[in-house]
Amino acid sequence: MGTPEIIRRHSLATRCLHWINALCVFLVLMSGLQIFNADPLLYWGQFGASPDHALLAIGAHGFPHWATLPAWQDLSTGRRWHFFFAWLLVFNSALYLLISMISGHVRHDLLPQRTEIAPAHIAHDIWNHLRLRFPKGADAKHYNVLQKLSYLGVIFVLAPIILATGLTMSPGFDAACPWLLTLFGGRQSARTIHFAAAMLVALFILVHLIMVVLAGPWNEVRSMITGRYVVPPGKQS
Amino acid sequence: MTRQMWTRRQMLQRGSAAFGGLLLGGCGRLSQSPSFHRILSSAEQLTYRAQRLIVGQSLAREFTTADLSPVFRSNGTARPRGALYNQLLTDNFEGWRLTVGGLVNRPLALSLAELRALPARTQITRHDCVEGWSAIGQWTGVPLGSVLAQAQLAPEVRFIVLFCADELERGDGGYYESIDLMDAFHPQTLLAYELNGRPLPVANGAPLRLRVERQLGYKQAKYLMRIEAVARLDGIGGGKGGYWEDRGYEWYAGI
Numbered sequence: 001m002g003t004p005e006i007i008r009r010h011s012l013a014t015r016c017l018h019w020i021n022a023l024c025v026f027l028v029l030m031s032g033l034q035i036f037n038a039d040p041l042l043y044w045g046q047f048g049a050s051p052d053h054a055l056l057a058i059g060a061h062g063f064p065h066w067a068t069l070p071a072w073q074d075l076s077t078g079r080r081w082h083f084f085f086a087w088l089l090v091f092n093s094a095l096y097l098l099i100s101m102i103s104g105h106v107r108h109d110l111l112p113q114r115t116e117i118a119p120a121h122i123a124h125d126i127w128n129h130l131r132l133r134f135p136k137g138a139d140a141k142h143y144n145v146l147q148k149l150s151y152l153g154v155i156f157v158l159a160p161i162i163l164a165t166g167l168t169m170s171p172g173f174d175a176a177c178p179w180l181l182t183l184f185g186g187r188q189s190a191r192t193i194h195f196a197a198a199m200l201v202a203l204f205i206l207v208h209l210i211m212v213v214l215a216g217p218w219n220e221v222r223s224m225i226t227g228r229y230v231v232p233p234g235k236q237s
Numbered sequence: 238m239t240r241q242m243w244t245r246r247q248m249l250q251r252g253s254a255a256f257g258g259l260l261l262g263g264c265g266r267l268s269q270s271p272s273f274h275r276i277l278s279s280a281e282q283l284t285y286r287a288q289r290l291i292v293g294q295s296l297a298r299e300f301t302t303a304d305l306s307p308v309f310r311s312n313g314t315a316r317p318r319g320a321l322y323n324q325l326l327t328d329n330f331e332g333w334r335l336t337v338g339g340l341v342n343r344p345l346a347l348s349l350a351e352l353r354a355l356p357a358r359t360q361i362t363r364h365d366c367v368e369g370w371s372a373i374g375q376w377t378g379v380p381l382g383s384v385l386a387q388a389q390l391a392p393e394v395r396f397i398v399l400f401c402a403d404e405l406e407r408g409d410g411g412y413y414e415s416i417d418l419m420d421a422f423h424p425q426t427l428l429a430y431e432l433n434g435r436p437l438p439v440a441n442g443a444p445l446r447l448r449v450e451r452q453l454g455y456k457q458a459k460y461l462m463r464i465e466a467v468a469r470l471d472g473i474g475g476g477k478g479g480y481w482e483d484r485g486y487e488w489y490a491g492i
Contacts (some may be wrong), residue, residue, distance in 0.1 A: 025428040027264070039369035047363060049370035051308035070268040071261065075367065076485035077268050077277075083492065171365050172451045172491025176292040180345065187363060187371050 007141060011230035014105065017096045018224055024089035025201065026214055030069035032198055034078030037062035042195060046186035055192060086166065093159060109143060110152055116145040134215050136234020154204050158197050165194035249310035278487075282384035285489040289419065292491070297425055300361040306372040309364075309432060314412070317403035317460055320475035325402075330444040335428070336492055339398070342389035349444050352430060355379045360425055366454040367486065376448050378429030382422040385466070390418075394466040397421040398473060399447055402460035405480065413468055414458040414477040415488070425450045428461065450462035455481045 010018070040062030041054040048054070065071050069081050101104045115121060125146050128134070135144055143151070166179040167173045168190035184190040212220045216232070223229035267273040300336065317323070325333045330349050337345040359377040401412040419428055427448040430437055437443040442459025449456050456479070470476065475483030482488045 026260075026430045030264075035369065040372070045372070046304055047371045047373045049308075049310040049366070049372045051310055052306065066261075071262055071265055074268070074485075076481075076487075077274075079487065080274065080277040080280070080485075081264075081268070083284060084277045087283055089282050165402070169365075170288075170454065170492040171297065171363070172288045172292050173297045173299045175451045176288075178298045181298060187365065191369060197285065236316075 004233060005231040007229050007231055008227045010222040010227050011103065011105070012227070013096075013099045013103070015224055015227060017092055017099070020092045021089070021096070025205070027069060027085040029198060029202055030067060031081035031085070032195075033063045034068040034070065034073075035075060035082060036195060037068060037073065038075045038078075043188035043193045044185070044192060045188055046181070048188035061090045070136060090159075092165065093155075097155075110148055110155075111144050112148045116148070121145060132214055134232070136232040137142045140232050140234070144173065150204060150207075152156060153200060158201055158204075161197045162194060162201070165190040170195065258348075270483045275381055278310070280491055281318075281487045284487075284492050288491045292451065294419070294423060297362055300363065300373050302361065302375065304361065304373050305375065305433065309372050309374045309441065310366075310370065311438075312366055312368075312454060314403040314405055314459065315440045319402060319404070322402040322460065326439065326443070328334060333444055335445060335461060335464065336382060337388045337466075339467050340391035340394045341385075341466050342391065343387065345388050347383070347384070349430065351430065352379050352384075352445070355383060356426070358427060359431075360427070360448075360450070362425070362448070362450045364457065367481075367490065375431075375433050376429040377431035377434070378426060378427035378428055378445075380446065381426045381428055381447070384428060384464075385421060388466070390466050393468045394418065396466055396467050396470055396478070398465045398470070399461055400463040400465070400477075401458050402462050409480070410474055412460070413474055413478045414447065414456055414480070415467075415473075416447075416452075416456065420449050420452070421447040423449070423451070451491055455479070455486065455491050 006079075036058075039050075040058045040060075041048075041050065042056040043049075043052060044055050065073075067077065068149050070077050100110075122145055125144055129146060134140070159199075164180060167177070167186060169187055174181055174187070180190070181187065184193060219230050219232075247376055267476065273414070334346040334348055335352065338345070356379070358378055358380055359375060361373060361375045361409050363371050365371045381397070396415045398413060398415040401414075403412050404410070405412060425448070428445050429442075429448045430445050432438065432441050437446060442457075442461070445461040446459040447457050447461065470478040470488075474480070476486045477483045479486075
């Protein structure tokens with residue numbers, strides 16, 4: 001085998017945008033919980049307030065303070081954080097999409113190949129993940145199918161849903177695009193969907209971080225900072 | 238080898254805990270820093286300009302009586318404490334007058350009967366509280382624009398300020414709000430005296446409240462007493478254009 005093979009795994013653009021994205025997502029999630037805590041009830045439909053039937057109540061006071069930004073009850077400051085970093089997140093995501101479409105990152109690295117989406121292949125990958133067996137050698141040079149599907153799901157399903165439901169909560173934007181209210185079944189439904197999709201993003205981040213730790217944190221984190229990635233030795237390609 | 242792995246893992250744990258702690262502590266410090274607050278608040282201008290561009294004069298969605306909230310929730314002041322207001326309430330608002338002044342050619346003092354005699358508009362719209370909840374109600378009132386047209390605004394007017402009879406906390410100087418002329422002359426912006434076909438209840442702002450449908454609940458000033466046309470907002474109250482704005486909330490509450 002000799003010296004380990006080192007590849008340049010992530011482009012400079014992907015690395016920069018990843019860390020700006022990480023900062024923004026972290027801050028909008030926590031400030032979002034602050035905003036949620038101002039009325040920790042979820043409703044379905046066009047309207048919903050404390051005299052009405054709630055779909056779900058999260059604790060008496062919502063999420064614990066350590067999970068919110070700022071870490072004390074302060075709705076106005078939470079909103080300032082949320083909207084500032086939501087704008088930054090939108091600009092950052094738009095730049096990422098533009099660069100990734102042009103460079104072929106989406107086509108080459110994220111879209112699964114025909115053979116990869118075969119049920120047998122996916123089942124095999126899930127089984128390998130459950131046994132904590134990660135790709136080695138040539139297979140480690142590209143994303144595996146579960147990775148590809150989860151990245152695509154966050155980028156092309158959850159992120160657009162979060163943006164659209166966020167805008168549906170804006171009384172100003174609703175006047176411009178009333179069809180959003182029809183699409184999501186009302187402002188309160190949109191708020192509930194916004195919350196649920198954000199929780200799925202939080203779940204994605206949790207699994208993402210666990211996978212980084214399990215797959216070798218130094219190598220993985222370094223590949224997202226310097227781009228250099230040591231290919232785990234394995235099958236010869 | 239195992240030893241080293243453990244050290245690495247511990248390092249990673251401690252490192253990330255320290256990093257997280259630093260970041261969170263930092264966010265707390267930043268939240269309290271006035272200059273950082275200004276940076277965060279710059280997003281409001283972006284939202285305001287983007288929404289003014291995209292939303293323009295479009296109307297807020299209007300609903301049907303089938304969509305009404307069974308109970309229209311009231312928030313903030315449920316009944317003003319002041320002696321003046323309570324005297325007006327006892328007299329069924331006979332002595333109440335809405336004064337319209339500031340930079341106008343014809344100052345006005347309108348009674349409730351005079352307001353009711355003006356051409357009215359009825360609309361069923363959604364009220365969105367900054368806390369997150371929504372309620373749907375039917376409002377009847379006079380378009381603010383028609384009252385302002387009667388008063389004849391001076392050319393330098395940029396904002397309409399609405400002064401209220403209630404104090405949320407004793408000695409806070411009273412609730413007030415302000416909107417720009419685009420919202421003031423929007424056809425759905427009303428001086429509302431009826432909710433769901435009945436005179437406005439005290440909890441919802443009797444005798445008169447503002448409806449500015451494309452913004453959040455705290456802009457919908459209740460217990461209106463005085464309207465003033467102004468060129469600038471500094472010098473009024475805390476200078477930020479409203480009771481909650483003086484306490485850190487956005488002046489443009491379209492989001």
